[in-house]
Each structure stands twice: as C-alpha cells, then as structure tokens.
Amino acid sequence: xxxxxALASGCDATQLNLTAAEGYLLSRFDGSxxxxxxxxxxxxxxxxxxSCLNRWIDEGFLEAIRNSSDSNSSSSASSSxxxxxxxxxxxxxxxxxxxxxxxxxxxxxxxxxxxxxxxxDLSVQRRILEFEASLDQPYHRLLDVEKGSDPxxxxxxxxxxxxxxxxxxxxxxxxxxxxxxxxxxxxxxxxAHEMLSDPDLCQVENQSSTPSAVETVAAALPATEASxxxxxxxxxxxxxxxxxxxxxxFKIDQAAIGARRAKAQEIFRAAEASQKAGRLQEAEANIRIxxxxxxxxxxxxxxxxxxxxxxxxxxxxxxxxxxxxxMSEGELRDAWKLLEDVLLYRPHDPELNERAARVCLQxxxxxxxxxxxxxxxxxxxxxxxxxxxxxxxxxxxxxxxxAVRAFERALKLDEEDLDARRALASVRLGARNEAQGGAA
Amino acid sequence: xxxxxxxxxxxxxxxxxxxxxxxxxxxxNSGGYKTTPSMFGITxxxxxxxxxxxxxxxxxxxxxxxxxxKRLIGRRFDDPEVQKSIDLSPYEIxxxxxxxxxxxxxxxxxxxxxxSGIILREMKRVAEEYLSETVQEAVITVPAxxxxxxxxxxxxxxxxxxxxxxxxxxxxxxxxxxxxxxxPGEEKIAVYDLGGGTFDIxxxxxxxxxxxxxxxxxxxxxxxxxxxRRIVQHLVEWFKxxxxxxxxxxxMALQRLKDAAEKAKCDLSMRDVVEINLPFIASDSExxxxxxxxxxxxxxxxxxxxxxxxxxxxxxxxxxxxGVQASDIDQVVLVGGQSRMPLVQRRVTEYFGKRPHKGVNPxxxxxxxxxxxxxxxxxxxxxxxxxxxxxxxxxxxTYGGHFARLIERNTTVPVSKGHVFTTTxxxxxxxxxxxxxxESDLAAENDLLGEFVLSGIRPAPKGEPEVEVSFxxxxxxxxxxxxxxxxxxxxxxxxVSSTGTLSDVEIDEIIEEHDLYEVQLRD
Numbered sequence: 001x002x003x004x005x006a007l008a009s010g011c012d013a014t015q016l017n018l019t020a021a022e023g024y025l026l027s028r029f030d031g032s033x034x035x036x037x038x039x040x041x042x043x044x045x046x047x048x049x050x051s052c053l054n055r056w057i058d059e060g061f062l063e064a065i066r067n068s069s070d071s072n073s074s075s076s077a078s079s080s081x082x083x084x085x086x087x088x089x090x091x092x093x094x095x096x097x098x099x100x101x102x103x104x105x106x107x108x109x110x111x112x113x114x115x116x117x118x119x120x121d122l123s124v125q126r127r128i129l130e131f132e133a134s135l136d137q138p139y140h141r142l143l144d145v146e147k148g149s150d151p152x153x154x155x156x157x158x159x160x161x162x163x164x165x166x167x168x169x170x171x172x173x174x175x176x177x178x179x180x181x182x183x184x185x186x187x188x189x190x191x192a193h194e195m196l197s198d199p200d201l202c203q204v205e206n207q208s209s210t211p212s213a214v215e216t217v218a219a220a221l222p223a224t225e226a227s228x229x230x231x232x233x234x235x236x237x238x239x240x241x242x243x244x245x246x247x248x249x250f251k252i253d254q255a256a257i258g259a260r261r262a263k264a265q266e267i268f269r270a271a272e273a274s275q276k277a278g279r280l281q282e283a284e285a286n287i288r289i290x291x292x293x294x295x296x297x298x299x300x301x302x303x304x305x306x307x308x309x310x311x312x313x314x315x316x317x318x319x320x321x322x323x324x325x326x327m328s329e330g331e332l333r334d335a336w337k338l339l340e341d342v343l344l345y346r347p348h349d350p351e352l353n354e355r356a357a358r359v360c361l362q363x364x365x366x367x368x369x370x371x372x373x374x375x376x377x378x379x380x381x382x383x384x385x386x387x388x389x390x391x392x393x394x395x396x397x398x399x400x401x402x403a404v405r406a407f408e409r410a411l412k413l414d415e416e417d418l419d420a421r422r423a424l425a426s427v428r429l430g431a432r433n434e435a436q437g438g439a440a
Numbered sequence: 441x442x443x444x445x446x447x448x449x450x451x452x453x454x455x456x457x458x459x460x461x462x463x464x465x466x467x468x469n470s471g472g473y474k475t476t477p478s479m480f481g482i483t484x485x486x487x488x489x490x491x492x493x494x495x496x497x498x499x500x501x502x503x504x505x506x507x508x509x510k511r512l513i514g515r516r517f518d519d520p521e522v523q524k525s526i527d528l529s530p531y532e533i534x535x536x537x538x539x540x541x542x543x544x545x546x547x548x549x550x551x552x553x554x555x556s557g558i559i560l561r562e563m564k565r566v567a568e569e570y571l572s573e574t575v576q577e578a579v580i581t582v583p584a585x586x587x588x589x590x591x592x593x594x595x596x597x598x599x600x601x602x603x604x605x606x607x608x609x610x611x612x613x614x615x616x617x618x619x620x621x622x623x624p625g626e627e628k629i630a631v632y633d634l635g636g637g638t639f640d641i642x643x644x645x646x647x648x649x650x651x652x653x654x655x656x657x658x659x660x661x662x663x664x665x666x667x668x669r670r671i672v673q674h675l676v677e678w679f680k681x682x683x684x685x686x687x688x689x690x691x692m693a694l695q696r697l698k699d700a701a702e703k704a705k706c707d708l709s710m711r712d713v714v715e716i717n718l719p720f721i722a723s724d725s726e727x728x729x730x731x732x733x734x735x736x737x738x739x740x741x742x743x744x745x746x747x748x749x750x751x752x753x754x755x756x757x758x759x760x761x762x763g764v765q766a767s768d769i770d771q772v773v774l775v776g777g778q779s780r781m782p783l784v785q786r787r788v789t790e791y792f793g794k795r796p797h798k799g800v801n802p803x804x805x806x807x808x809x810x811x812x813x814x815x816x817x818x819x820x821x822x823x824x825x826x827x828x829x830x831x832x833x834x835x836x837x838t839y840g841g842h843f844a845r846l847i848e849r850n851t852t853v854p855v856s857k858g859h860v861f862t863t864t865x866x867x868x869x870x871x872x873x874x875x876x877x878x879e880s881d882l883a884a885e886n887d888l889l890g891e892f893v894l895s896g897i898r899p900a901p902k903g904e905p906e907v908e909v910s911f912x913x914x915x916x917x918x919x920x921x922x923x924x925x926x927x928x929x930x931x932x933x934x935x936v937s938s939t940g941t942l943s944d945v946e947i948d949e950i951i952e953e954h955d956l957y958e959v960q961l962r963d
Contacts, residue, residue, distance in 0.1 A: 152626070159650040163825050167854065167915035171606075171817040183854050183914060190852055260760055267753070289753060291881070293760075301882075344882050347841055 003035050005053070005062045022052055029062060033126065119173040131165070132181050139192035151197050158193035165189060264294035268303070275307065283307060305342055324358040335359050350379035350386070357389055366397050384414035388423065395427055403427050444577045444606065444818060445567045446810025448614070449556060449594065451510045451637025451663060453777070454478045455807035456563040458571065459815045462822075464618060464808040469566045475803050476566065478559045481505035482546025488957050490562040502530035502695040504545045508665065509555040511637050512541045513597070514590030521661045528669065530691045538942075553593045553942055554950050557600025561954070564601055578603045579814040581806050583638040584610040584656040584831055587887055588877055588936075591917075596942050600950050606817060607916075609828065611635070612642035613653055614809025615775045617824060619800055620646045621812055627770040628654075630758075632788055632796075633806075634751060635776035637663040641755045643762040643769070652827040655762035655850045657754045662747065664705075664778035670743045671701035675716065675733060683729055685722055693721050697731075708737045709780050741783045748787050755791060761850060772796040777803055827852050834911055834919065837874040837883035839864040846911045849879065853917060858910035860926070866902050870895035873909060873923045875936055889936045894923040896930050 007029055018026060021044050028038050039049045056062040114125050140147050143157040163169070165185045170178070271286035284307055291300045327335065339356040343349070353376035360369035370393050377386040391406030407424035410417050446464070448455040453475040457466045466474045471492055481494035482504045489497065498505040508529070515522050517535045525541075526533045534549065536542040542549045560580070567575050580603075582594050591608045598605035612631035619629065626647040633640040640658035644651055675697055676687050687693045700716050707714045718731040759766055772788060774796045779785070789795055816824040829852050835845040838861065846857050863871060872893050878886025897905050906926040913919050922933030942950075 155645065156626075156647065159647050159652070162827060163650055163823075166825055166827070168817060168825060187854055187856055190855060263756065263760070289757070293757065340884075344841065344884055 003064050004033070005029050005035060005057075006065050008061055008063045025049060025052060026056065026061075033123070113177075115176055117174075118176050118178065119170070120175050120178060125178065128165070128178055128181055128185070131185055135185065135188050139195050142188065142192045143196065145196070149196070154193060154196045158189060161189045162186065260293045261297070264290045264297060264300070267293065268300055271303070280307060280310065305344070308341060324355070324362050327359075327362070329363075332359055332363050336363065336365075348375065348379055350376050350383075353379065354386070354389065357393070361389075361393055361396065366393060369393050370397070382413060384410040384417045384420065386410075387413065388417060388420045391420065391423060395423065400427055400431055442573060442576055443567075443571055444579065444811075444814035445564070445575050446579045446581075446614070446807055446812070446814050447560060447563050448581050448611065448804075448807035448810060449510065449560060449563075449597075450475075450478055450635055450806075451508050452478060452665070453636065453803065454559055454563055455804055456567050457804070457807040457811040458567060459811050459819070459822075464621070464811040464815075466804045466807060467567050467570045470569065476559075476562060477507075478510065478556075479505060479507045480509075480545070480555055480558050482548070486546060488546075488558075490558055499692065499695045499699060502691045504531065506531055506543050506545055506550070506555050508637055509543065509552050509559075511661065512543070513552040513556055514586070514593035515541065517541045524661070530695055551942060551946075551950075553596040553947075554600060556594065556597035557950070558954070560597055560601035560603060564603055576602070576604055577606055577814075579607050579609060579810045579817075580605055581611045581614045581810050582608055583633075583635075583658065583660055584612055584640040584642055585638070585658045585660045587832055588889060589887065590660075593942075596947055599947050600954065602951065607813060609810065609813050609826070610640070610642065610653075610656065610831065611638075611806045612640045612656065612775065613644070613651070613826060613828065614807075614813060615773055615800070615805045616642065616644045616646065616651050616653075616809065617812040617816070617826060618805045618809035619771075619773050619797070620644075620649070620651055621824060624648060628764065628768055629771040629773055629797075630755070630769045630792065631773045631775055632751075632755065632779060633658075633775040634778040634784060635663050636778070637661070637665055639663055639751050639754065641751070641758045643758055643764060649823045650825045650827065652852065653829040653850060654764070655758045656829065656831065657758035657761065659750070659754060662750060664702075664776070666747050667705055667740075667744050667778060667781075668698055668701045670747070671705060671735070671740065672697045674743055675701065675731065678733060679721075679731055683722075685724065685729060687722060690722060696721065704735050705740065705781070706777075708735065708740050709782060712737050737782070744783070748783055751784075752787060752791055766792050769794075773800060773805070775800075775802050775805055828917075829853065830855075830913060830917075832877045833879055834875070834877050834889075834913075836861075836909060836921075837876055841883050843876055843878070843881055843883045843886055846909065847913065853913045854915045856910060856912045858908055861907050861909055862903050863897065863900070863905050863907075864902055867899040868902065868905075869897050869899065871897065871907055871923065873921065873932075875919070875921050875934070889919065890921070890934050892921075892923075892932050892934045894925060894930065894932045896928065897925050898927055 007026075025038070025044070035053065039046055039053075044052075053062070057064070113129060114122055116122070118125070120128075135142065140149070143154060143161065145153055145157050165182050167179060167182045167186060170182065175182070267286050268290040271283045271290060274280075274286060275283035284304065287300055287304045287307065291297070291304070294300070322331070324332065324335070336356065336359045339352060339359065343352055343356060353372045357369045357372035357376055360366070360372060370390070373386070373390040373393050377390050380386055387406045387410035391403045391410065394400075394403035394406055404424065404427055407420045407427070410420035411424065414420075443458055445467075446457045448457075454477075455466060455475045457464050459465070468474050469476050469491065473492065476491040477495040479491065479494040479498065481489045481497055481501055483489065483497065483501065494505055495507075498507070508525075511525050512522055512533065516539050518539070519541075522533070522541045532544040533541050534544060536549075536551060540551065542551050543555060544550075560578075564575055564578070578598060580594060580598055582591055586594070594608060595605045612633045615631045615633065616629060619631075620627075623646070626645075629644050629646065631640075631642045631644065633642075638658065638660050639662045640656065642656040643654045645654055646652070672694065680686050687697065696718055700718055704714045704716050713734055713736045716731065716733045716735055720728045721731040722729045769792055772792050772794065774780075774785070774788065779788075779802050785796060812822070812824055813826060815822040816826065829850045830847060831849060833845045833849045834847040835843055838844045844859070844861070846859055847855065851857075861871070870893050872891060874883065874891040875889045876883055876886040877889050880886050894907060897907070908924045908926055910922050910924075911919065912921075919936040920933060921936065922931055924931040
C-alpha cells in the first residue's frame with residue numbers, strides 16, 4: 001500500500017491511451033509520493049485506482065522504487081511511516097522529476113517549498129500546495145462535483161474540503177506560510193460553494209468557465225494586477241470596472257424579496273397601530289424591523305423620521321421656530337443635534353438643510369455648513385436665497401471667487417435680492433482693497 | 441498542556457464546562473450548582489461577593505449588587521438600551537471617561553468589562569477547583585447579535601479574569617456544536633435561545649461534524665428579565681390600585697418583587713397558579729402593608745404574549761435570511777432558561793410544526809458547546825468543525841450618508857470581498873473610507889469601526905476615478921480593509937483592531953487591583 005512507484009525510464013506517457021482521470025492519476029507518479037496517498041488523490045474509486053496501478057505495472061509503465069530516502073531527503077518523512085519494502089529497480093531522481101512534466105494537468109510542486117520544521121506532514125504540505133496550484137479550475141471541478149449537481153451534493157463536497165482546509169483545523173499549530181495558503185484555499189472553496197449553490201450565478205459560471213475563475217483568483221489577491229488572460233478566444237477585454245463588478249455579482253431573488261416586502265408592510269402596519277395607540281417605543285422598534293426586511297422602502301424611513309420628530313415634541317417645534325441668529329450657543333448646538341437626527345431620515349429636505357446650514361454657519365462649522373447649503377441649493381436651485389446662503393459660507397471660508405459666483409447666481413434669479421447685492425459689493429470691495437494694499 | 445474551559449457568560453447565570461474523556465461536562469460550583477448567578481455585590485463592610493453569595497444578599501443590598509452587566513457591556517452611555525437599563529436597575533449607572541456606562545457599587549466605580557471579568561474569574565476558579573490545576577485559556581460565548589465592541593469588551597473581561605480567550609463564539613452556535621457532537625448524518629437545525637437578557641435564533645446546517653451557520657437573528661435586549669419586569673409592573677399597578685401606594689420608588693420592595701416575580705414565573709412552568717406572598721412590603725402611617733396575589737399561568741401568558749410574538753418575528757426573519765421554510769427544519773433546539781416556559785414551547789411548536797428536541801439541558805448546552813469548540817480547535821482527536829459567520833454586515837459609508845454593504849451578515853469567514861467606488865466631486869483628490877458595521881442603510885446608524893483616507897487620486901471629473909475597496913476577514917475574525925486607486929495603484933489599508941472601552945494599561949491596573957481582593961473573595 002505504501003509503496004512508491006515512478007514512471008519507468010524511457011516510457012512516454014503521452015503514447016498511452018488513457019482517460020482524463022487515468023491520465024491525471026498517472027501524472028501524479030513522481031517517485032516520492034506513496035501509493036496510499038496517490039490513491040486518495042486520484043478522484044476515482046480506490047478499486048479502480050488499484051486496477052489501473054496493476055495494469056500499468058503489468059504493462060511496464062510503472063516501476064516500484066525503493067524508499068527514496070537516499071535520493072531525496074524531503075520525501076523521506078512522507079514515506080517513512082509506510083516503509084513496506086519494495087524490491088523493484090532503483091529509479092533515478094531524474095525519472096521522477098520528468099514524470100509530471102509529461103502530462104500537463106498535474107501542477108508542478110516545487111519541493112523546495114516543503115518545510116520539515118512545521119507541524120504538517122509532508123504529504124499534507126504536498127496536498128495543500130497541489131490544491132493551491134489548482135485553484136483556478138472552474139468551480140465545479142474545484143469542488144469535484146458534476147456540473148448542475150444537486151445542492152446537497154455541492155454542500156457535501158464543500159463540507160469535505162472545509163474539513164480538510166479550514167484554517168481552524170491547524171489552530172495554534174506551527175504551519176508557517178501554510179496558514180496563508182489555507183486561508184486562500186478556504187476562501188476559494190467558499191466562493192465556489194456560494195457560486196455553485198446559487199442557480200443564477202451557476203449559469204454565469206457554466207457559460208464562462210475558465211476566464212471567470214481566473215478573475216476571481218485575482219479577486220482573492222487584491223494586491224496583484226489581474227493577470228492577463230491566457231485564453232486566446234476572448235471576445236473583448238473587459239474594463240477593470242466591469243471585471244470588478246463581475247466579481248461581486250449581486251444576487252437577486254425576486255420571490256424572496258417579494259416575501260420580505262409583504263412581511264415588511266405587515267410589520268409596518270403594526271407599527272402604525274402602535275403609534276396611534278401612543279406606544280412610540282414599540283412603534284419605533286417595529287419600524288426598524290420593517291426597515292430591515294425592506295431597506296429600500298423610503299416610506300418607512302419617512303415614518304421613522306416623523307416618529308423621531310414626534311418624540312422630540314415641543315422642544316423641536318420651539319427650536320425650529322426660533323431664527324438661528326437669535327439663538328444662544330447652547331441652543332444652536334441643541335438645534336444642530338436635532339437637525340442631524342431628523343436629516344438622517346430626510347436627507348434631501350431643502351428646508352431642513354437650510355436650517356442646518358444656517359445653524360452650522362452660526363456655529364462656525366463651515367465645512368458641514370457648506371455641505372448642507374450645497375444640498376439645499378441642489379434641492380431648490382431656483383431659490384435665490386439658497387445661492388446667497390452658499391455664497392455667505394464661501395465668503396466666511398475665504399473663498400472669494402466661489403462666493404462671487406454664488407452671489408451672481410442669486411442675483412440672476414432675483415435682482416431684488418438685497419442680501420446678495422450687498423454681500424457681493426462687500427466682497428468685491430474687500431478684494432479691491434486687498435489688491436491695493438498688495439500694490440502699495 | 442493545561443485544559444481549556446468553555447464559559448457561557450450569561451446575563452443572569454453563567455456556566456463553565458470542560459472536555460472529559462472526549463465528552464463535554466459541566467463543572468458544578470462548590471455549592472453543587474451547575475450554573476452560577478452572574479452577580480457581583482459589595483457588602484456594607486466592603487466584602488466582595490460573587491455568584492450565589494451575591495444573589496443571596498441582593499434584596500437587602502440592592503444598590504450595591506450588580507446584576508445583568510452583560511446588558512451594558514460594550515455599549516455607549518447614550519445608547520437607548522443603556523438609558524433603559526438606568527431606569528430599571530437598582531444600582532447606579534454613570535457616564536465613564538470613554539463615554540461608556542460604568543457601575544457604582546460600594547462607593548467604587550466599575551467598568552462593565554471589570555464586572556464581567558469578576559464573574560469570569562469566579563468561573564475560572566470553579567473550574568480550577570474541580571480540575572485541581574490552573575486554567576489559563578477559555579472559549580467564551582456571546583449572543584449572536586453582539587457587535588464588535590461588545591465582543592472585544594468580553595475579551596477584555598477574560599483578560600481581567602486572567603484568561604486568554606481563544607475564541608468568542610455565538611451562543612446558539614455553541615448550542616448547535618454541543619447538540620451536533622457525535623450525531624451522524626445531515627440535519628438542518630434551528631436553535632431558539634431565549635436567555636435571561638437576550639434572544640437569539642440561528643439556523644444551521646450540520647453534517648458529520650461540520651456545523652455551518654446559515655443565518656442568525658435576534659434581539660440583544662429581550663429576554664427572561666423582560667418577563668419578570670412585566671410581572672413586577674403588573675404587581676406594582678395592582679398594588680397601587682388596591683392599596684394606593686406606589687412601590688416604584690422603594691428599591692428594596694422592587695428587588696423583593698423582582699425576586700418573587702422570577703420565582704413565580706419559573707413555578708408557573710410547572711403549575712397553573714402560584715401565590716405571590718410578600719408580607720411587609722411597605723408601610724405608612726396606617727401600619728405595614730402586605731402583598732398577596734394569585735398569579736395564574738393564563739394571566740402570565742397574557743402579560744408576556746407580545747414578547748413571545750416578538751421573538752417569532754425574529755425567527756421569521758432568520759428563516760428568510762437562511763432561505764428555508766419553517767418546515768425544512770429537521771430539529772428545533774431550545775436554549776436558555778426562559779425557553780422552558782410552556783407558552784414559548786407551544787408557540788415554537790406551532791411555528792415549526794414539530795416538537796422541540798428534548799435531549800439537551802437549556803441551561804447547560806451553551807457552556808458545553810463552548811468546551812466542544814475549545815476541543816475542536818486544540819484537540820486533534822476532535823473532529824468537529826465550526827464554519828463561523830460574521831454577526832453583522834460590514835461596509836463603508838458613501839455619499840449622502842448611505843451605507844454600502846460589502847460583506848453581508850451571516851457570511852462564512854474567512855472571506856474577502858471587494859467592490860469599486862468612485863468620487864462624488866470633480867477633481868476630488870482624496871476619499872475617506874469609513875468602515876462601518878451594522879444593518880441600517882444609514883451610515884450614521886451603524887457603528888464606526890475605523891476610518892482612513894486614500895489621497896493622491898488624479899484630478900478627474902466626478903464618477904471617473906475607480907477606487908477598489910476590499911474587505912478581508914481572517915479566521916480569527918480580524919477585519920482589514922484596503923482601498924486602491926486603480927489608476928495609480930496607490931493603496932491604503934487599515935486593520936480594524938476593534939478596541940474595547942479599556943486600554944491595555946487600564947486592564948493591567950484592574951488586574952493588579954483584583955489580585956488584592958482575591959483573598960477576600962475566597963473568604
């Protein structure tokens with residue numbers, strides 16, 4: 001069972017008439033991996049693998065070799081546990097190295113990567129390296145399932161690989177660089193499972209098997225440039241943006257969304273009932289649940305905003321009625337906090353944005369004020385006051401040109417806007433004075 | 441190698457377990473109880489008491505006895521749920537230096553991780569006495585809906601207790617691990633966890649030792665204590681009507697009511713009617729007053745009916761998230777003491793159309809599961825594997841105060857996801873990446889985990905630059921976020937080192953101080 005075999009010297013594996021699975025198996029004979037391990041990796045039933053082995057030995061393609069400890073130190077550990085003696089001819093390491101190169105599907109494992117100082121058997125290291133090298137296969141081959149398999153089969157395959165490669169399997173063990181490899185492998189297995197078990201995504205994957213797989217590898221390694229496509233028949237290169245969008249396909253399940261929306265409406269009606277009954281806390285909790293069922297529904301958020309305003313009650317009404325110019329600093333801060341709270345739910349309300357801009361201007365928070373004023377202006381561009389307000393903020397910030405432009409826009413909309421006219425004049429005057437000062 | 445324990449740090453009771461001969465076993469405390477009240481008290485003469493000792497003196501010393509600190513841990517003082525606790529707790533809760541809630545007891549102010557740390561230290565001691573060896577490492581469970589800060593503070597509590605916390609895992613997941621050990625075959629299970637202070641529902645897929653969380657939902661502020669509170673409220677109102685006295689301002693009376701309510705609630709799981717008898721509950725000029733009330737099961741059920749219905753709403757959301765129908769569930773596992781209530785069992789049975797699984801003890805199964813996870817991580821003999829998930833969605837804040845999710849909640853970790861964003865203004869040269877956690881579509885309503893700026897973007901009209909933002913969560917749940925300008929390949933990244941409310945220095949100080957009290961605790 002633990003014997004080691006290598007391709008017979010002078011044998012040309014490409015001349016054999018083999019199925020893909022058999023070819024894959026044959027390519028794995030490297031003169032250092034015991035048969036026991038190879039048989040597990042074969043991906044075909046053990047009995048079939050055994051019969052292949054016997055056939056190839058009978059036909060003279062394979063030769064049993066002695067424990068290779070004398071030729072290759074790194075493989076000695078992997079085979080030391082199963083030292084059944086074999087009396088076959090000694091094969092040279094050259095043969096062993098050539099074997100995999102003859103059939104292309106086998107990933108070439110650089111044995112110098114093996115590290116005996118780690119808590120990982122060399123056979124496990126080999127398995128990890130080989131699996132890592134095969135990550136760019138199409139998803140179904142990665143999980144070793146048929147295309148269009150039953151979700152249960154896919155899940156089983158995913159669980160099996162998880163058990164093998166999940167980083168937790170080696171928790172606290174000294175596995176050096178393999179920790180990162182395991183993480184990479186697991187993420188990829190996870191992705192394969194996610195894609196294969198979603199019928200919509202599955203189709204996409206089936207249509208464009210290899211290229212999409214290559215792209216997702218790049219996704220797992222954000223630091224590297226997406227590698228150039230090896231396949232020549234690619235219709236047209238995707239832009240980076242398209243490629244990245246493809247990597248994160250948004251799943252849409254209309255039926256589930258419909259169910260969620262209906263549920264959300266039902267909960268929302270319960271919330272309205274609670275609100276009417278005066279149980280505001282309960283109403284708020286229910287609206288929040290409704291929002292989490294249907295986050296896109298703006299009606300819910302409006303209602304939550306309304307509820308918040310209602311909860312703030314008289315204080316809010318009073319604060320919003322006082323002009324900001326007449327407020328004390330404390331009142332201003334209070335008002336700002338309140339406005340922020342309410343604006344969350346009505347981010348584009350021009351009136352609220354105007355109030356907020358004025359309050360922040362008053363408080364000297366010019367950055368924030370500008371943002372509010374900008375929103376106000378975008379919300380009601382035909383109102384001269386919105387431009388004047390923005391201009392005033394620009395002026396406070398010392399951005400004269402922007403201020404002048406804003407005031408001019410305001411005057412264009414409303415020639416009678418005295419505020420804007422005065423402000424514009426004072427800015428221009430200031431500029432002139434400064435220019436003169438500079439000249440003198 | 442020293443043993444690793446599993447601790448279920450509950451709102452009202454805690455439980456510790458360890459693996460013995462390949463099976464998880466609950467460790468009884470010195471009083472012989474398998475669970476220990478999560479309570480801490482300081483007596484008049486400055487003695488510090490934990491567990492049953494603290495609970496026993498809670499009535500006479502309500503102001504200096506801390507219970508349910510788990511409801512506060514990792515929250516900000518302004519959190520409405522903290523404010524709710526302030527109204528309801530007999531002990532004083534004050535604003536701490538880091539905007540965290542702190543608890544006053546015995547003339548000293550404690551942080552929440554400190555209180556939890558004291559409880560954990562007691563659990564550690566219980567385990568050490570039983571095993572006759574020191575214990576240094578633990579797996580601790582938290583409600584599935586705990587956010588990053590709450591989890592980090594729980595880790596800090598472990599540190600304060602002198603424990604290295606290998607993992608923080610979710611309570612329903614732990615229950616599933618304990619349930620699923622040694623169970624062959626494939627099953628979909630629902631874990632309905634109604635504990636003292638929190639409610640969690642999880643749907644999991646398990647097959648030959650692999651446990652995958654499909655979805656989790658719940659409410660961190662709903663649990664058995666709400667049931668007690670409803671009873672107390674009812675009794676207070678009844679007493680006011682019949683005797684004309686308001687007991688609300690009397691902490692000692694309230695504590696007695698609370699105790700009696702809890703006991704009546706538990707008794708009503710077995711009986712149809714109980715008598716609540718509290719002599720000398722209050723007194724006025726006309727002499728002492730007594731409270732005597734007959735509470736029926738029906739009466740109780742009408743008081744808490746909506747709370748139970750509230751849990752079923754979460755169950756429904758969980759089913760939708762997991763993409764399953766209630767009828768697809770093969771087993772329902774009930775966890776948490778409150779799940780013993782007949783009303784809960786009846787409604788859950790009705791909802792899933794099948795009787796809940798009977799084989800687990802709802803008070804112990806979470807602790808057992810924590811021990812199983814410890815073994816799964818460290819013991820090569822143990823074949824269990826938990827495919828854990830992120831509890832809350834992760835994403836970034838975008839223009840207009842919106843929240844763009846990059847990693848949905850219930851995503852299996854480790855995982856990486858990325859997406860492309862762009863600028864919102866012409867010639868914008870920098871973007872601020874605000875990393876947020878939460879379920880709201882509004883950025884401001886989610887928790888900010890960290891932020892950084894990617895600068896040096898080439899001037900271009902708005903919408904043209906492409907910035908790829910990628911999120912990466914490793915096997916230990918550590919989140920790192922990077923942003924890359926696709927035109928220049930400039931990159932910035934942060935590791936979101938979720939911080940608790942305490943610094944390392946503060947934790948060391950607390951540990952030192954608690955070492956002084958250790959002698960008194962054992963007294």
